[in-house]
Amino acid sequence: MSEAVRTVLQADSGTAKDATPETDAGFLWDFWYPAVRSSAIRGRRLVTAMLLEVPLVLGRTAEGRAFAMRDSCPHRGIPLSYGHFDGQTLECSYHGWRFDACTARCVEIPSLTSQDKLKVERIFAGHYPCEERDGYVWVYMNAPGTRLPDTVPAAPSLPVFSVKYKITHLDCELPSHVDQGIIGLMDPAHGPFVHQSWFWRSKRSIHEKQKQFEPIPYGFRMSPHSPSSNSAPYQLLKRITGEGVTTTIDFVLPNMRLEEIHSGKMWFSSRATVTPVRRDLCRIDFVAAWNLPFLPVFLFRMFGKTFLRQDQETMIKQAEGLKHDPKLMLIDDADRPAKWYFALKANLLEARRTGAAMEHPMAGPVTLRWRS
Ligand code: FES
Numbered sequence: 310m311s312e313a314v315r316t317v318l319q320a321d322s323g324t325a326k327d328a329t330p331e332t333d334a335g336f337l338w339d340f341w342y343p344a345v346r347s348s349a350i351r352g353r354r355l356v357t358a359m360l361l362e363v364p365l366v367l368g369r370t371a372e373g374r375a376f377a378m379r380d381s382c383p384h385r386g387i388p389l390s391y392g393h394f395d396g397q398t399l400e401c402s403y404h405g406w407r408f409d410a411c412t413a414r415c416v417e418i419p420s421l422t423s424q425d426k427l428k429v430e431r432i433f434a435g436h437y438p439c440e441e442r443d444g445y446v447w448v449y450m451n452a453p454g455t456r457l458p459d460t461v462p463a464a465p466s467l468p469v470f471s472v473k474y475k476i477t478h479l480d481c482e483l484p485s486h487v488d489q490g491i492i493g494l495m496d497p498a499h500g501p502f503v504h505q506s507w508f509w510r511s512k513r514s515i516h517e518k519q520k521q522f523e524p525i526p527y528g529f530r531m532s533p534h535s536p537s538s539n540s541a542p543y544q545l546l547k548r549i550t551g552e553g554v555t556t557t558i559d560f561v562l563p564n565m566r567l568e569e570i571h572s573g574k575m576w577f578s579s580r581a582t583v584t585p586v587r588r589d590l591c592r593i594d595f596v597a598a599w600n601l602p603f604l605p606v607f608l609f610r611m612f613g614k615t616f617l618r619q620d621q622e623t624m625i626k627q628a629e630g631l632k633h634d635p636k637l638m639l640i641d642d643a644d645r646p647a648k649w650y651f652a653l654k655a656n657l658l659e660a661r662r663t664g665a666a667m668e669h670p671m672a673g674p675v676t677l678r679w680r681s
């Protein structure tokens with residue numbers, strides 16, 4: 310008997326567990342991840358996305374609420390995204406089973422007769438909590454085969470510091486495992502080599518730096534400091550406001566780098582998330598908001614795109630090398646943030662396994678030194 314047939318038979322007798330094989334691709338489940346931009350789901354259009362190797366179908370109800378379902382009909386597995394959405398229920402393209410979009414509960418099986426005893430309302434398609442923030446549709450990815458917790462934490466939102474501000478979004482795909490994407494994101498030593506630009510810095514401006522880091526829940530913070538003196542934009546900001554500039558950079562599990570820059574009443578806030586799509590593909594979603602009057606959105610996007618492209622080109626080259634499974638190393642102090650990331654991740658998984666409180670890999674504030 311084939312595996313698929315056995316699964317169906319078990320499902321009929323009511324004993325089947327989730328038929329999805331749980332493979333360990335090094336993903337962190339039970340967190341929010343940005344799936345698509347809010348603007349991608351309009352009208353009755355269905356869009357597909359993949360998060361942590363889970364295919365999703367997303368849409369928006371007639372009332373404007375975003376929803377996310379597993380893109381697979383629980384009957385025979387055809388992607389639900391081929392079906393028809395009427396603003397409330399999604400109808401599968403194969404046998405017409407209909408599912409409520411917000412709860413994923415089955416509301417109709419057209420082939421049933423009045424004699425049939427099947428309880429339609431007990432059938433569910435896969436369903437994930439969904440919230441919109443900062444122009445993204447966030448999806449809470451609970452681990453396969455687990456139930457959602459009674460209360461799901463709030464989805465992340467970008468800190469902003471005035472009523473009026475500009476905001477913009479950029480994204481780029483990296484052909485790498487999420488771990489490589491993340492350690493690339495917080496790597497302080499690649500700047501002078503990868504991001505050499507007339508407007509940013511050159512290899513010649515490399516100098517010794519010393520930064521203080523402190524533990525924060527699920528992550529670490531580069532304590533508030535005056536930004537690097539070899540970065541032109543910071544120098545410009547200082548000259549315009551006539552006040553000191555401070556920047557704070559946080560990394561928070563599962564995948565988030567937050568940066569805040571303040572100078573007098575001027576502020577800039579950004580967030581980069583690295584989201585696992587598949588084990589060999591991740592995506593950086595970058596959102597930035599600011600009230601700096603001299604920084605138009607188009608100009609920022611121009612710089613931002615250059616930056617992301619430089620990182621992306623590097624990661625494409627790196628992926629070429631990683632195919633051959635080389636031995637890698639992390640050195641002190643420049644790679645210490647990467648070491649903290651791996652330790653945070655391991656400790657979180659261990660705490661979830663044992664039910665004990667999560668141990669933080671940092672005992673207290675630490676000063677790191679490197680040249681960049
Ligand atoms: S496969 Fe969806 S209704 Fe049959």
Ligand SMILES: [Fe+2]
Pocket residue numbers: 493494499503504620
């Ligand atoms: Fe970079």
